[in-house]
Amino acid sequence: MTREIIIAPSILAADFARLGEEIAAIDTAGADWIHCDVMDGHFVPNISFGADVIKAIRPTTKKIFDVHLMIAPVDPYLEAFAKAGADVITIHAEAGAHLDRSLQAIRALGKKAGVSLCPATPESAIAYVLDRIDLVLVMTVNPGFGGQSFLESQLEKIERIKAMIGDRPIRLEADGGVTRDNAAAVAAAGADTLVAGSAVFRGKSVAEYAANIQAIRVAAETGRVPKRQDNAVQPMRLGEGARTR
Numbered sequence: 001m002t003r004e005i006i007i008a009p010s011i012l013a014a015d016f017a018r019l020g021e022e023i024a025a026i027d028t029a030g031a032d033w034i035h036c037d038v039m040d041g042h043f044v045p046n047i048s049f050g051a052d053v054i055k056a057i058r059p060t061t062k063k064i065f066d067v068h069l070m071i072a073p074v075d076p077y078l079e080a081f082a083k084a085g086a087d088v089i090t091i092h093a094e095a096g097a098h099l100d101r102s103l104q105a106i107r108a109l110g111k112k113a114g115v116s117l118c119p120a121t122p123e124s125a126i127a128y129v130l131d132r133i134d135l136v137l138v139m140t141v142n143p144g145f146g147g148q149s150f151l152e153s154q155l156e157k158i159e160r161i162k163a164m165i166g167d168r169p170i171r172l173e174a175d176g177g178v179t180r181d182n183a184a185a186v187a188a189a190g191a192d193t194l195v196a197g198s199a200v201f202r203g204k205s206v207a208e209y210a211a212n213i214q215a216i217r218v219a220a221e222t223g224r225v226p227k228r229q230d231n232a233v234q235p236m237r238l239g240e241g242a243r244t245r
Contacts, residue, residue: 003171005220006193007213008033008066010175011057012048012146013197019053020060026200027061029209030217033088034063035175035195037146038081040071043095044144051080058085066195068116068175070143071095075102082109090114090137090173093125103132114173118143119151123161133170135193136161140186141176146197150177155189162190180215184223194220 009031014022023034036054041047054067067086071077072095081089089106093099093115106113114135115126119142126136138158141148154174162172174186175195183194200212 002224003192005187005217005224006032006171007200007217007220008035008173008193008195009200009209009213010035010037010146010195010197012037013201015201020057022201023057023060025206026209026213027063029206030213031063031200033066033193034061035197036065036067036086037197038067038069038071039144043072043092044070046144051077051084054081054086055084064088066090066173068114068137068195069095070116075105078102078105079109082106082111086111088112088114088135090116090135092116092118092143094118094121099125100129100132103129107132116143116175117157119154123157123164126161127164130164130168130170135171135173136165137173137175137195138191139176140174140178143176148177150179150182152182152185155185158186158189158191178216180212180219183216183219186223187220188223 009026037048039046039048064087065085066088067081068090074091074095089111091102096102103113112134114137115133116137116139117125118139138154140151140154171193172191173193174191178186178194178196179199196216200209202212
């Protein structure tokens with residue numbers, strides 16, 4: 001089973017002084033989702049932004065907000081991010097002792113639930129929650145900072161997780177160091193959702209952002225295993241781009 005490639009630019013690489021404008025720009029430039037990297041300075045060695053910023057920028061686009069919570073503990077903040085406008089809430093398997101409970105909480109809030117794995121975390125960490133998740137995010141850098149180099153060691157993990165997913169309607173996302181130069185390998189390994197920060201926000205104009213997004217998309221499509229069109233599954237659009245509240 002194959003799924004349409006989704007490109008989710010990470011706003012961590014945007015110009016924060018013009019964040020609303022930057023989101024509008026990547027929306028126009030062809031971004032499928034908007035990836036929001038939330039860092040707490042505790043689980044990861046950096047601080048980015050919180051639920052209030054997501055609430056403030058939510059009106060700038062109708063695209064899916066793909067919210068990646070690199071925070072611990074995470075459970076006390078799930079409701080705040082859900083109310084702020086997140087459509088997909090992804091939490092780290094390493095961030096708490098009760099992953100299954102956390103995923104149930106996300107689903108109870110009416111949101112899509114994702115699990116992220118750091119580079120050193122084996123895919124076995126998600127074996128018993130596969131039927132509770134809508135997305136698996138493989139960190140292809142160590143979380144905490146943008147602009148890092150892609151870890152090729154994670155390609156094999158992506159392949160193994162793809163096999164674990166099987167026919168389940170779960171998206172497989174790669175996040176960290178993804179560029180037009182490695183997007184083919186990432187997609188060939190099985191990822192169908194690519195997060196890119198610096199590789200998208202290189203440049204200053206909508207046209208440049210559009211060219212960057214298109215270059216990553218074309219590279220990813222080129223790297224994919226040939227697929228039968230009659231098995232293609234449409235991406236998670238939450239009602240043709242509409243979002244849950």
